[in-house]
Amino acid sequence: MSGDVLFDDGLSARELFGEQAGITYNDFIILPGYLDFLAKDVDLTARLTKNIDIKLPLISSPMDTVTEADMAIAMGLCGGVGVVHHNCSIDYQVNEKYEQGFIVDPIVLGPNNTPADVLKIRKDHGFSGIPITDTGKIGGRLLGLVTLRDIDFLDESQLGCPVTEVMTPFDSLVTANHGIHLSEANKIMQKSKKGKLPIINENNELISIVSRTDLKKNLKYPLSSKDSRKRILVGGAISTHADGWDRAEALLGAGVDFLLLDSSQGNSTFQLDMLKRLKSAYPHVDVIAGNGMCYPSRLVGLISRAYIKARFHEELPAVNLDTKLPWSCPVS
Numbered sequence: 001m002s003g004d005v006l007f008d009d010g011l012s013a014r015e016l017f018g019e020q021a022g023i024t025y026n027d028f029i030i031l032p033g034y035l036d037f038l039a040k041d042v043d044l045t046a047r048l049t050k051n052i053d054i055k056l057p058l059i060s061s062p063m064d065t066v067t068e069a070d071m072a073i074a075m076g077l078c079g080g081v082g083v084v085h086h087n088c089s090i091d092y093q094v095n096e097k098y099e100q101g102f103i104v105d106p107i108v109l110g111p112n113n114t115p116a117d118v119l120k121i122r123k124d125h126g127f128s129g130i131p132i133t134d135t136g137k138i139g140g141r142l143l144g145l146v147t148l149r150d151i152d153f154l155d156e157s158q159l160g161c162p163v164t165e166v167m168t169p170f171d172s173l174v175t176a177n178h179g180i181h182l183s184e185a186n187k188i189m190q191k192s193k194k195g196k197l198p199i200i201n202e203n204n205e206l207i208s209i210v211s212r213t214d215l216k217k218n219l220k221y222p223l224s225s226k227d228s229r230k231r232i233l234v235g236g237a238i239s240t241h242a243d244g245w246d247r248a249e250a251l252l253g254a255g256v257d258f259l260l261l262d263s264s265q266g267n268s269t270f271q272l273d274m275l276k277r278l279k280s281a282y283p284h285v286d287v288i289a290g291n292g293m294c295y296p297s298r299l300v301g302l303i304s305r306a307y308i309k310a311r312f313h314e315e316l317p318a319v320n321l322d323t324k325l326p327w328s329c330p331v332s
Helices: 013-018 069-078 090-095 115-125 182-192 212-220 243-253 269-281 299-312
Strands: 081-084 130-133 142-146 196-200 206-211 234-238 258-261 287-290 328-331
Touching: 069 081, 090 243, 130 206, 142 196, 182 196, 182 206, 182 212, 206 212, 234 243, 243 258, 243 269, 258 269, 269 287
Parallel strands: 081 234, 234 258, 258 287
Antiparallel strands: 130 142, 196 206, 287 328
16 A cells, blocks of 8 residues: 555544534544654743743633632743632732742841741741841841851740841851842852852842752753742732732742733723723733623723723724634733
8 A cells, every 4th residue: 555645544623523422531532643853852832922942731720719820820830831820919919939940039038037037937938048138128238147057945034035146157158249140049058058149249239049949840840830039920910800900919929930911801891991001001911801701792992992092092993803812812
């Protein structure tokens, strides 16, 4: 038989689902085909917005039963992205973020804090490697670093002493200069066998910190979705009503990578008004609008026109916009 003859095998999706027979996941498989490439060569990178690419074309839903911190972290580490829901207080949503690489806003203590404060941080956040600066804030002069090893043998009467009495002082720390590449920081931590690497400037002021745990995650999850500062990508959902604006400003201030207008019916004046306000005040922020519930719908056209009017103060001529839609529409 000619080598050009291809044998039909299996069913197309249209044929499979068009038979109107009851089927389960166990009744079919994705038909494998001829391979001329290695699994490691597969690239599923997808464009989420004009400015954001993700390694895996999967986004977790902004529902309170689906995406909080743990799901957003898991999605980001695996190459997708999570959108943290807004069915919670603004402060709670803002705190649901995760960073790898250079941690630019670490928890910092001052010289007047105590070992008891370190134990509380460990209880609340799950870690204990805390930098100590003269101001108790990032940007202050680095005085030392305190870890659980410094305080785990203290009795209760000693938990109220100044943290400076138990910390590892600056002169005994391994540090790196601001501007170092993450790969170089990794080499320093491997050589020093330290758990934390403070990054300082020429005035010994704390700029950021690198965690050994995060570096290990970088190695374990090479396809994780990250921004230019090596932080896990995460989106924040907001409503289209009045409280959505305050939530949007808080999320953007916390460094969220994009906003999602979460509405059961995106084809509404509330959605368009919020979109215009966002793109007028923050023209470079990426926004995903939706949901598009009508089919066919004019939602894409309405959103595009609102965006162009807000961004460029121009109107579009009337066009026929009866278009099949996805569930949401990215507006970069």
